[in-house]
Amino acid sequence: MKIIVPMAGIGKRMRPHTLTIPKPLLPIAGKPIVQRLVEDIAKVCAEPIEEIGFIIGDFGTEVEKHLIGVAEGLGAKGRIFHQEQALGTAHAILCAQDLLEGKVVVAFADTLFRADFTLDDSKDGIIWVQSVEDPKAFGVIKVDQNNVITDFVEKPQEFVSDMAIIGIYYFKDGANLKNELQYLIDNDIKDKGEYQLTNALENMKQKGVKFSPGKVDEWLDCGNKNATVYTNQRVLEFLKGQKIVADSAKVDQSIIIEPCYIGENVTIKNSVVGPHVSVGDNSSIENAVIKNTIIQTNTTLKGVSYTNSMIGNHVSISKELTDCSIGDYNEL
Missing domain, CATH: 3.90.550.10 (Spore Coat Polysaccharide Biosynthesis Protein SpsA; Chain A)
Structure with a gap:
């Protein structure tokens, strides 16, 4: 085949x-x-x-x-x-x-x-x-x-x-x-x-x-963005019960509401993440509330609240946007 x-x-x-x-x-x-x-x-x-x-x-x-x-x-x-x-x-x-x-x-x-x-x-x-x-x-x-x-x-x-x-x-x-x-x-x-x-x-x-x-x-x-975020949600539901949080992830004074995918060397501090959130490798989330969102690699989010969003690689955000689609290498 x-x-x-x-x-x-x-x-x-x-x-x-x-x-x-x-x-x-x-x-x-x-x-x-x-x-x-x-x-x-x-x-x-x-x-x-x-x-x-x-x-x-x-x-x-x-x-x-x-x-x-x-x-x-x-x-x-x-x-x-x-x-x-x-x-x-x-x-x-x-x-x-x-x-x-x-x-x-x-x-x-x-x-x-x-x-x-x-x-x-x-x-x-x-x-x-x-x-x-x-x-x-x-x-x-x-x-x-x-x-x-x-x-x-x-x-x-x-x-x-x-x-x-x-x-x-x-x-x-x-x-x-x-x-x-x-x-x-x-x-x-x-x-x-x-x-x-x-x-x-x-x-x-x-x-x-x-x-x-x-x-x-x-x-x-x-x-499109909305369809892709929804697809991420459904796939996470299919993966319920499987190990999709990396051992190297550091979760400090935070709540992870499953199902979520958390990649390697992710840091989550003083935050609520999930349900239906995917976080790529080497990303950092602090003082944030994130749900139904795709976050790619090497991205930093501070003091934000997002839902139904898609955020690229190498992004740094400390601005409240709620529902957003942000490409790679942006700083807000």
């Missing part, structure tokens, strides 16, 4: 945090989004992951080394592929064409999921979906009486289905997918100015490939 993770986008909706770090490397309960994603996929696969390909932009050598390490942590070989132009989802996946053979999972790196099943790799293909209240903002599927997908509808303005595609796909025959993606490029077949994966899926379906829906228990978006 191979995993392909397109993650070359610049993450405009997550600025200022993505000005200094790619969005898939932002932390959720102490781990980068992309690491949690591939770990969750590995858990539902019935066989070992051989290779993981990360499709990135110009993120630098340190990011590339980090991603290779994520793959190696799962016993897989890490591969880096570059998408130099944002030409759509089909083009992005084709950048990793070397991995498009045999069984392949494609997972876009701005979503997490919670599921309790084993992937049925005997199926031609699986497209993971989740029921949503307002499907107008999503690509959705329709199925027949045999639970086989009959239609892909992109952002329907009139109701056709509430089963939204969450951005995770399984293909039994990666080479078949590669051929259909290449066909789009060779014939310059675009939708809204870009080469779209859904067009390749439609072509495959018309040629007899049977796609089945895969349903998850919970779909967690990391598309």
